[in-house]
Amino acid sequence: MAKVVQALSIAATALFLTGGIALADSSAAMKALDPDDDGTIDLPEAEAGAKKVWQAINTDGDNTLEADELQGMLDADGLDKADPDDDSLDEAEYMALVKEKFEAANPDDDGTIDQKELDSPAGQELLKLIYK
Ligand SMILES: [Ca+2]
Ligand SMILES: [Ca+2]
Ligand SMILES: [Ca+2]
Ligand SMILES: [Ca+2]
Numbered sequence: 001m002a003k004v005v006q007a008l009s010i011a012a013t014a015l016f017l018t019g020g021i022a023l024a025d026s027s028a029a030m031k032a033l034d035p036d037d038d039g040t041i042d043l044p045e046a047e048a049g050a051k052k053v054w055q056a057i058n059t060d061g062d063n064t065l066e067a068d069e070l071q072g073m074l075d076a077d078g079l080d081k082a083d084p085d086d087d088s089l090d091e092a093e094y095m096a097l098v099k100e101k102f103e104a105a106n107p108d109d110d111g112t113i114d115q116k117e118l119d120s121p122a123g124q125e126l127l128k129l130i131y132k
Helices: 002-033 043-057 076-082 091-104 115-119 121-130
Strands: 040-042 112-114
Touching: 002 043, 002 115, 002 121, 040 043, 043 091, 043 121, 076 091, 091 121, 112 115, 115 121
Parallel strands: none
Antiparallel strands: 040 112
16 A cells, blocks of 8 residues: 555656646746737737747748648648648748637637646647747
8 A cells, every 4th residue: 555655646746747847848938939028928929939930940941831840730630720722831821820729728818828828738739839
């Protein structure tokens, strides 16, 4: 029995540690994405971040993001949904996707993503697209 309790407490500690790391990451992301320092990310700030990510991951330097450049951010399904035409995302398609994820991550519809919203699953989805 003591062994079980010990194992549980190790698992709980591990959970606590990973949780702590995720939070530290997202507060660093908030800092980087919030140049006006009001504690929230508005859509122009998200788009500015997205533009930087877009350029950083477009490693072949053409005008579109291909599936291999989107690895870890969008799966094939996500790419399909975001791309109406040619199996790759141009900047306008990427920005439309960012806007959609922004709205999904902003359930209180106040035009901004606060830290709590950024830490939500929808916020983490958005974060992948706007911060690297
Ligand atoms: Ca801000
Ligand atoms: Ca490309
Ligand atoms: Ca396209
Ligand atoms: Ca909000």
